[in-house]
Amino acid sequence: MEQHSLGIPPELVRLQVFRERLYGEVFTQGRDALFELLDALLDQGPVSSLVELSLSPFFRREWPSVYAALRDGCIDADALGRLGVDHLPPAERPLLVLDGVPWLLPEARTVPDRGVQHVASTLYIREKLGVGYAYSTLGVVPEGSGSWFLPLCQERVPTTSNDLMVGAQQVRKWAPALPQRGVLVVDSKYSEGAFLDHLAPLKPPLSPNAKDWTVADPADCPVDVLARMKGNRTLYFRPPAYPGKGRPRVQGAAFRFQDDSTWPEPDQEESVLDPRWGQVRMRAWHHLHSEEHPEREVTVLLIERAGASGSRREPKRIWLMWYGIDQPALVTLWHWYERRFTIEHWHRFGKQTLNWTLPHLTDATRLGRWGQVVMLATWQLWLARPLPGGDLRPWQKRAVPPESRTPGQVRQGMRALWPVLGSPAQAPQRRGSSPGRPGGPCRDRKPRYEVVKKGPPRRRRRSRKQTTK
Secondary structure, three states: OHHHHOOOOHHHHHHHHHHHHHHHHHEEEOHHHHHHHHHHHHHHOOOOOHHHHHHOOOOOOOOHHHHHHHHHOEEOHHHHHHHHHHOOOOOOOOEEEEEEEEEEOOOOOOOOOOEEEEEOOOOOOOOEEEEEEEEEEEEEEOOOOOOOOEEEEEEEEOOOOOHHHHHHHHHHHHHHHOOOOOEEEEOHHHOOHHHHHHHOOOOOOOOOOOOOOOOOOHHHOOOEEEEEEOOOOEEEEOOOOOOOOOOOOOOOOEEEOOOHHHOOOOOEEEEEEEOOOEEEEEEEEEEEEOOOOOOOOEEEEEEEEOOOOOOOOOOOEEEEEEEOOOOOOHHHHHHHHHHHHHHHHHHHHHHHOOOOOOOOOOOHHHHHHHHHHHHHHHHHHHHHOOOOOOOOOOOOOOOOOHHHOOHHHHHHOOOOOHHHHOOOOOOOOOOOOOOOOOOOOOOOOOOOOOOEOOOOOOOOOOOHHHHHO
8 A cells, every 4th residue: 555655556566576576485596696687588688699698787797697597596386386376367267278399409419308309390381300308388378369478387398208298287286276267278289088188087987897878077177178179080979878788889970070971960050250260150069079088078169260261370170179167159169269379479489589499508407497587587578568668669669558568569668667676686796706617637528318219210111122132
């Protein structure tokens, strides 16, 4: 109340509280250097080398402290997630988005546990392969429009695991912390039954010889799942009633996505006029399951967009899967899935503007720590969006309302906020020059690691000359 009486806007107070909790709760070791590194990242923007962040006037330490902060600092990942949950905007249904992204390290032979990663290419139709790390990111989409995405956690996917297992662990950990039951929106690789098994393991049947049809309860899942499905899938309806003799049937009638003759009359149907796609027709079929997981019954939704070009980026048909309770209207499901692509904007913004994949470090822990710094930078940009600050470039649009500002526009005005916000970090204490590395034997050469390749090796095709011999 005293702060309101002094004329301090509540948005500024909220950002100051976030920074104080960040300094006192999230940064548990090396907090001064880490905090100033975070401020320098928001001030400098894209740089060609990580050490250039030390040129920021808000980084009061020498340039070696940039790497020392990532080496000696410590960030509490649980406290980071709790801090984000406490600052989420109110929503009737929190919209969670989960996706993986690669960090390519093709020449980093001293970095252990590198694997082969799939990289989406804009130059070719097919995906290409790269060598590096894979990261799984879980966050919340705070608004119904725009490009904002608020990350809650980010974990590296080891080569001994996969995206489905790591992503399910993240959802099970953070979904109960949300104030309401959330909706998880994911891409097609998470529509497999294996992901739902990791997310909500099936309960054992009451009787091993039971012949009644048993269906898993979606309420056992911590979130409702809305996932895209590939267009070549085949699902099945419920089997007919048990006749009383013989083995009970597991599958019912087939529902082939590529064969519309197998589609019965839809259980739900809606049609809306979208300003971007024109006429959009939505049809839904209930009580479908896959051949491998007959206990998981889902609702299949077909979206047909008349205004789409029919390319890979803009297909005319999109298949979605709903697994949850209290299914909303079909148009609501469609709008929820459109919001999934905000995580793609955040990945691009993190790489191009916040220098996420810039550092050349040889330790997976330091790489993950730098990713957490990028996450915290995103949260400060979100909290600073309602605050005035910064001059736009002459070629940029002016008089942009605060609710329409993009993350890049907010970052341009952060320098004007630092004198008002202040910093809880303590000033560095000068201790003189370092004595340097002591003389003696040379340091050992760092070990080199091979790239971890999953799956059996491919058999070499014999040439025609070898077969003739």
